[in-house]
Amino acid sequence: MYLEYFGLDAYPFSLTPNTHFYANLPKHHRSLQMALAALEIGEGLVKVTGEVGTGKTLLCRQLLTSLSQDRFYTAFIPNPYLSPTELRYSLAHELGLEISRAQPEKVLLETLYKRLVELAKQNLSVVLVVDEAQAMSSETLEALRLLTNLETEDSKLMQVILFGQPELDVRLNEYSMRQLKQRITFSGHLAPLTFEETQQYIHHRLSQAGYNGDLIFGTDACKAIYKNTNGIPRLINIICHKSLMLAYGQDTKCVTRKLALKAIIDTDTTRPRGMSWLAQKFHVS
Secondary structure (H helix, E strand, O other), rough: OOOHOOOOOOOOOOOOOOOOHOOOOOOHHHHHHHHHHHHHHHHHHEEEEEEOOOOHHHHHHHHHHHOOOOOOEEEEEEEOOHHHHHHHHHHHHHOOOOOOOOOOOHHHHHHHHHHHHHHOOOEEEEEEEEEEEHHHHHHHHHHHHOOOOOOOOEEEOOEEEEEEOOOHHHOOOHHHHHHHHHHHEEEEOOOOOOOOHHHHHHHHHHHHHOOOOOOOOOOOHHHHHHHHHOHHHHHHHHHHHHHHHHEEEEEEHHHHHHHHHHHHHHHOOOOOOOOHHHEEEEEEE
16 A cells, blocks of 8 residues: 555554564563563463553564574463363463363373473473453463472472463452462562654554654654544554554655544544534544
8 A cells, every 4th residue: 555655664653462563662671571580480371461552462473473482482372261171272382282181180280280290391381371361251361370389309390471451460360369369479560651752653563564764753743643543553563554544645755743633533542632612523634
């Protein structure tokens, strides 16, 4: 669509989490380094929370790519809607095991334990990463806690990192979740971007997409985008993509505040604060 016009190799504001576009901004850097440090120490359970669209899944994938394959064996559970049994089978699959669904639970757990011990003997630390953990049932979260009990005399056989929305904290504050909550040794939180970080984020993604020309998004456009997305990366992506489409359609290589506002008004998930009158009176055309 506008790739050739702007001299881009890829769409810079795609919503698909792609580690090529990972921006190592302070908030994300702190959470990533916290998780990496916890795994190096060998602490059992880590939690990272953030509002919808703040970049948890991208950070999750960046973490997975950052772990040395010589030191860690990673397992990823992207689907939180699993029963306890399905969770154990999914873990077995991630660990390279082929287990019949007809196997009794006891045999499944014994096989998992043997595989974890085998990996430990190879000096590989198993890391289970769970995305959207706030959607897991209480029974599955308890099954996850029990899996962290698997250990040798001197170390845990598996470490777990939970990524989730703030509702995960609400879940963990429930009385029935107190045992799991006590296991969490490190916690991180992804807050929305500041205005300066929003600017850096936009320019970084354009650069990663191959752009090396003059500034496309000016300060006024970035201010409008920041104000009306509250610094949420996913919303920033949507607005910036639409802004580039509008700029391409008007044969201009500069996204002005006016173009950014048109993109904002066209997006249901961003309601301009103090500017709804623009949409009502069509002052932006």
